[in-house]
Amino acid sequence: MIQFLLRRLMAAGLVLLVVATLIFLFVRLVPGDPAVALLGSGATNAQIQALRQQLGLDRTLPEQFATYLGGLLRGDLGASLRTNRPVAQELLQRLPATIELTVAALVSAIVVGIPIGLWSAYAANRLADHVIRIVSLVAVSAPVFWLALFAQVIFSVQLNLLPVSARLDPLLKAPAGTGFLLIDALAAGDMQVFGSALSHLVLPAGVLAAYLAAVIARMVRASTISEIRQDYARTARAKGLSRLGMVLKHALPNALLPAITLIGLKVAELLGGAILTETVFSWPGIGRYMFEAITNRDYPVIQGATLLFASGFILSSMAVDALYGALNPRIRAGRG
Amino acid sequence: MAALRRFLLRLTRRPLALLALLLLVAIAAAVIAAPSLTPYSPTKIDIAHKLSPPDDAHALGTDNFGRDLLSRIAFGGRSTLLIGVLVVALAFAAGVPIGVVSGTLGGTVDAILMRVVDAWLSFPGLVMAILLAAILGAGLQNAMFAVALTYIPQFARMARGQALAVRAQPFIEASQALGMSLPRLMVRHIFPNSLTPLLVQASLLIGSAILQTASLGFLGLGAQPPLPEWGADVASNTEFLREAAWVAIYPGLAILLTVLGFNLLGDAIVDWLDPRRD
Numbered sequence: 001m002i003q004f005l006l007r008r009l010m011a012a013g014l015v016l017l018v019v020a021t022l023i024f025l026f027v028r029l030v031p032g033d034p035a036v037a038l039l040g041s042g043a044t045n046a047q048i049q050a051l052r053q054q055l056g057l058d059r060t061l062p063e064q065f066a067t068y069l070g071g072l073l074r075g076d077l078g079a080s081l082r083t084n085r086p087v088a089q090e091l092l093q094r095l096p097a098t099i100e101l102t103v104a105a106l107v108s109a110i111v112v113g114i115p116i117g118l119w120s121a122y123a124a125n126r127l128a129d130h131v132i133r134i135v136s137l138v139a140v141s142a143p144v145f146w147l148a149l150f151a152q153v154i155f156s157v158q159l160n161l162l163p164v165s166a167r168l169d170p171l172l173k174a175p176a177g178t179g180f181l182l183i184d185a186l187a188a189g190d191m192q193v194f195g196s197a198l199s200h201l202v203l204p205a206g207v208l209a210a211y212l213a214a215v216i217a218r219m220v221r222a223s224t225i226s227e228i229r230q231d232y233a234r235t236a237r238a239k240g241l242s243r244l245g246m247v248l249k250h251a252l253p254n255a256l257l258p259a260i261t262l263i264g265l266k267v268a269e270l271l272g273g274a275i276l277t278e279t280v281f282s283w284p285g286i287g288r289y290m291f292e293a294i295t296n297r298d299y300p301v302i303q304g305a306t307l308l309f310a311s312g313f314i315l316s317s318m319a320v321d322a323l324y325g326a327l328n329p330r331i332r333a334g335r336g
Numbered sequence: 337m338a339a340l341r342r343f344l345l346r347l348t349r350r351p352l353a354l355l356a357l358l359l360l361v362a363i364a365a366a367v368i369a370a371p372s373l374t375p376y377s378p379t380k381i382d383i384a385h386k387l388s389p390p391d392d393a394h395a396l397g398t399d400n401f402g403r404d405l406l407s408r409i410a411f412g413g414r415s416t417l418l419i420g421v422l423v424v425a426l427a428f429a430a431g432v433p434i435g436v437v438s439g440t441l442g443g444t445v446d447a448i449l450m451r452v453v454d455a456w457l458s459f460p461g462l463v464m465a466i467l468l469a470a471i472l473g474a475g476l477q478n479a480m481f482a483v484a485l486t487y488i489p490q491f492a493r494m495a496r497g498q499a500l501a502v503r504a505q506p507f508i509e510a511s512q513a514l515g516m517s518l519p520r521l522m523v524r525h526i527f528p529n530s531l532t533p534l535l536v537q538a539s540l541l542i543g544s545a546i547l548q549t550a551s552l553g554f555l556g557l558g559a560q561p562p563l564p565e566w567g568a569d570v571a572s573n574t575e576f577l578r579e580a581a582w583v584a585i586y587p588g589l590a591i592l593l594t595v596l597g598f599n600l601l602g603d604a605i606v607d608w609l610d611p612r613r614d
Binding site for chain 1: 352451452454455456458459460461462463464466467468470471543547550551554555556557567570571574577578581584585588589591592595596599600603
């Protein structure tokens with residue numbers, strides 16, 4: 001198992017290197033001079049030259065690449081063009097907020113999606129199944145940013161149940177610590193902050209989870225139905241197991257394997273969705289920071305955030321691979 | 337006529353396919369009839385009537401500049417439908433040749449191409465599209481190009497798999513024995529025989545292409561004002577949620593219904609082709 005993990009880790013490192021190279025090439029190979037694009041048409045030649053120097057654009061491509069890679073290894077992602085502060089530091093400071101949001105969304109999507117998909121398969125082609133299929137298809141088709149606004153209108157503006165935006169009541173002070181508000185509040189025993197943080201988390205996490213929960217439900221439904229049709233399922237029924245018992249005991253475990261793979265792949269959508277959700281809910285994480293950087297054309301920040309999101313995705317794919325290997329020994333043997 | 341009746345009859349037994357067809361036909365009709373749907377221009381500013389709620393004069397109300405919302409949605413739909421189809425066509429045209437060549441030639445070419453494709457796939461799609469659109473500069477064309485780039489590896493991967501399967505069949509060996517050149521083999525035999533699953537995949541991606549491009553529009557990287565585009569229209573009206581929620585909600589609803597139509601269609605096609613269907 002450890003050897004399997006190490007091999008995965010090395011492969012992930014390699015992919016990360018290629019991804020970092022791609023990002024570098026994208027930014028450099030696009031027609032036009034980024035410095036000119038950044039400063040706009042009114043800039044003087046001297047200004048452009050100064051910015052080119054600051055961005056390192058006046059050196060050759062291999063030189064730039066060497067500096068870029070060297071920086072990456074030291075955890076240096078350059079400085080924000082707007083604030084001049086190190087990008088890595090700014091990202092790190094916002095990372096806990098994004099992790100809190102995406103993990104909350106991921107967990108809710110799994111907790112909601114799997115039972116719903118199972119129910120849909122169990123009631124296949126009956127009313128409950130049709131309703132679930134249509135609702136999940138709507139959830140898959142809805143733009144995340146629109147769903148976020150819609151949720152704000154309903155739950156905050158109309159019903160006044162939940163806060164519209166931000167991560168914490170502005171009158172409260174976040175306790176120092178890890179940056180994960182829920183954990184910090186619990187550690188400090190501050191239930192008021194914990195409650196406020198939780199109520200601020202519900203809407204963004206729910207909106208972000210909706211798409212993934214629907215995708216999981218659809219997948220679990222499809223794979224459970226195809227398992228129910230297998231011979232072993234009929235045998236289990238013939239041996240006197242109830243339909244529900246057969247589905248839960250035999251079909252579900254087999255149906256979960258493809259669902260796990262899918263969840264791993266869909267983390268990508270979750271990260272993309274986080275940018276939109278954070279923007280709508282003014283959630284102070286990486287996504288919102290990236291949105292601000294887009295508005296300000298702050299390339300080093302956009303580049304750094306992209307790299308961070310891609311690394312997050314690669315790491316989560318690795319985790320899913322490991323989980324898959326643990327659940328399905330055939331995979332480990334097959335790849336050895 | 338009889339064939340058409342048989343087709344329609346079969347359709348009524350597939351409610352999802354029927355719903356998809358109705359939705360898409362209705363949207364297409366509204367978009368084509370856009371100029372006669374409302375007397376207002378989508379870009380005509382009328383500050384005196386800004387943010388007016390839906391009424392007889394403006395069926396869906398007006399936005400912050402007093403522009404007729406129905407007109408903006410109907411005209412915005414023109415770009416949206418075009419976006420969905422063009423983005424997928426672009427990715428198809430770039431990705432499929434990569435996959436067919438990779439799968440047919442095999443060896444080192446295949447190994448190198450597929451490693452690049454793998455790295456490409458390990459970018460979260462929207463994040464990559466944002467990076468590309470931000471570098472290329474805001475604008476609808478660049479946004480579409482950026483989204484298309486994120487779909488290329490999916491087509492390449494799939495086309496490669498198909499090409500590998502087709503390549504293993506005896507008639508390919510026969511053609512080669514008869515002296516058919518590799519390029520001709522790819523164009524005449526491997527590509528046509530790989531087409532069905534690739535087209536299904538393309539139909540499944542249209543909805544997602546619309547969503548991604550609208551997301552870029554929402555972030556300000558897509559269509560620029562005053563061009564009507566649904567994603568950008570949602571974004572430009574978010575600040576009026578309290579007094580006039582409809583101006584942000586309706587364009588988003590239009591996205592939802594269109595994407596739903598394409599997703600239902602994709603589902604129906606997959607169902608249709610499923611050999612196990614009863």
